[in-house]
Amino acid sequence: MEIPWWRDAVVYEIYVRSFADASGDGVGDLAGVRERLPYLRRLGVDAIWLTPFYPSPMADGGYDVADYRGVDPLFGSLADFEALVADAHELGLRVLVDVVPNHSSAAHPWFQAALRGEGRERYIFRDTTNNWQSTFGGPAWTRVADGQYYLHLFAPEQPDFNWRNPEVHEEFLDVLRFWLDRGVDGFRIDVAMGLYKAEGLPNVGDQSFTSVSPVWGQPEVHGVYRDWRRLLDGYPGERMAVGEVWTDSPEDLAQYVRPDELHQSFNFAWLQAPWSAPAFRKVIEDTLSTVPFATWVLSNHDVVRHRTRYEGTEPGTGLARARAALLAMLALPGSAYLYQGEELGLPEVTDLPDEARQDPVFFQSKGELPGRDGCRVPIPWTVDPPSHGFSAGAAEPWLPQPESFAELSVEKQEGVADSTLEFYRRALACRHELAGEIPYSLEWLESPEGALFFTRGTLVCAINCGAHAVRLPGHEEVLLSSGPLRNGLLPPDTAVWLRRPAS
Numbered sequence: 001m002e003i004p005w006w007r008d009a010v011v012y013e014i015y016v017r018s019f020a021d022a023s024g025d026g027v028g029d030l031a032g033v034r035e036r037l038p039y040l041r042r043l044g045v046d047a048i049w050l051t052p053f054y055p056s057p058m059a060d061g062g063y064d065v066a067d068y069r070g071v072d073p074l075f076g077s078l079a080d081f082e083a084l085v086a087d088a089h090e091l092g093l094r095v096l097v098d099v100v101p102n103h104s105s106a107a108h109p110w111f112q113a114a115l116r117g118e119g120r121e122r123y124i125f126r127d128t129t130n131n132w133q134s135t136f137g138g139p140a141w142t143r144v145a146d147g148q149y150y151l152h153l154f155a156p157e158q159p160d161f162n163w164r165n166p167e168v169h170e171e172f173l174d175v176l177r178f179w180l181d182r183g184v185d186g187f188r189i190d191v192a193m194g195l196y197k198a199e200g201l202p203n204v205g206d207q208s209f210t211s212v213s214p215v216w217g218q219p220e221v222h223g224v225y226r227d228w229r230r231l232l233d234g235y236p237g238e239r240m241a242v243g244e245v246w247t248d249s250p251e252d253l254a255q256y257v258r259p260d261e262l263h264q265s266f267n268f269a270w271l272q273a274p275w276s277a278p279a280f281r282k283v284i285e286d287t288l289s290t291v292p293f294a295t296w297v298l299s300n301h302d303v304v305r306h307r308t309r310y311e312g313t314e315p316g317t318g319l320a321r322a323r324a325a326l327l328a329m330l331a332l333p334g335s336a337y338l339y340q341g342e343e344l345g346l347p348e349v350t351d352l353p354d355e356a357r358q359d360p361v362f363f364q365s366k367g368e369l370p371g372r373d374g375c376r377v378p379i380p381w382t383v384d385p386p387s388h389g390f391s392a393g394a395a396e397p398w399l400p401q402p403e404s405f406a407e408l409s410v411e412k413q414e415g416v417a418d419s420t421l422e423f424y425r426r427a428l429a430c431r432h433e434l435a436g437e438i439p440y441s442l443e444w445l446e447s448p449e450g451a452l453f454f455t456r457g458t459l460v461c462a463i464n465c466g467a468h469a470v471r472l473p474g475h476e477e478v479l480l481s482s483g484p485l486r487n488g489l490l491p492p493d494t495a496v497w498l499r500r501p502a503s
């Protein structure tokens with residue numbers, strides 16, 4: 001079988017509002033992304049995933065879509081999008097876009113009509129509510145003027161569609177065609193395990209309802225992806241779809257990744273695992289034995305950046321571990337998803353002032369949860385304030401950048417051999433060089449306590465999550481390490497790639 005491009009692809013997530021601002025208004029845009037494509041090419045990724053740039057009131061950073069076939073003026077125009085796709089393809093980069101099928105914005109014409117009493121069957125309106133809670137906090141139901149309630153699993157500004165209505169299916173097939181016709185290489189599907197809710201909307205915890213959850217992962221959702229797969233397969237050029245599927249088990253995840261359904265699902269298991277060799281090994285084994293096409297992800301725009309998650313008691317631990325984890329992730333079979341800024345070693349920004357925060361999670365939890373703004377702070381391209389090169393104008397970036405971003409900027413790291421940026425570039429280049437000579441499978445090697453050693457053909461990867469330096473697996477050539485080796489030993493919080501001669 002020809003290997004499809006996405007099987008081993010490294011995909012770079014661009015949170016558009018925080019990547020690069022060409023218009024100078026303090027918010028990132030498509031023209032900004034376009035200008036930075038050579039940077040991404042040079043970084044060595046294979047594809048980009050753009051978070052929603054569609055017309056939206058931005059109640060949830062654009063995951064509240066008011067028009068599925070347009071570009072919000074904040075981010076540019078359809079012409080900007082087309083130019084971006086053309087340039088990306090010219091540079092050999094594939095482009096994935098986000099599709100948000102679980103809910104629309106309350107400003108979507110269908111919901112506006114529903115509020116007037118027209119076409120309510122496109123959403124989930126009821127006379128009485130159940131006990132479901134919004135993922136962002138508070139009840140999942142909001143009352144409208146005439147006394148009915150509508151369901152929203154996220155913010156009240158994000159009403160859930162009724163996927164039991166065929167009109168919703170037709171609409172989304174048409175939306176996918178719209179972007180496929182504009183040359184996108186695939187889709188990232190938001191809340192892919194949502195869409196269908198259990199018939200009758202039973203309460204969570206209802207004993208007479210036998211499935212795990214009446215809210216997520218209903219079996220009917222698979223029919224949607226079978227239809228989408230047929231559509232994607234009908235286009236030339238290996239178009240693909242990756243689902244955002246939060247599940248408790250790899251078996252559930254695998255349900256979505258089938259020859260007639262999604263090509264990939266994000267595998268969040270590693271991202272949820274602690275810094276521990278046995279935990280990492282379990283995630284790797286479970287994934288590879290269950291999911292036909294594996295993906296790996298350490299950070300995205302919804303979670304605390306992994307540098308900060310991995311922070312230990314010693315200063316610098318978080319960054320050392322983040323670099324080591326990257327090397328281990330890139331050594332695994334399958335595709336890896338990177339999140340903008342991780343190549344600079346950006347930490348979570350934990351001290352944003354309350355008045356700067358924008359995430360609905362912060363507001364719906366009444367300030368109890370900080371929300372996700374801390375991983376969405378605009379990228380520092382240059383050393384100098386006011387926006388560290390993020391914005392072409394003098395406008396303040398939409399979220400304030402901390403002073404520490406100057407030292408982490410692209411300008412500061414470019415050409416500096418041990419910088420995180422140059423380390424990412426080397427790792428990605430090396431992965432490309434090895435691609436032809438390593439199999440999709442993995443074998444474990446005997447590992448000292450606290451460490452993991454595995455091999456794929458000529459590549460050997462070792463990561464040390466323990467407290468003591470360990471001896472390396474053998475006398476192979478060192479290709480790359482995430483930090484300095486000491487007297488041939490692998491120190492704690494460090495990973496290494498070795499090459500052994502082909503047998």
Ligand code: NOJ
Binds near residue numbers: 060
């Ligand atoms: C997942 C997205 O990644 C997140 O940012 C968003 O808030 C929810 N889905 C709702 O669309």
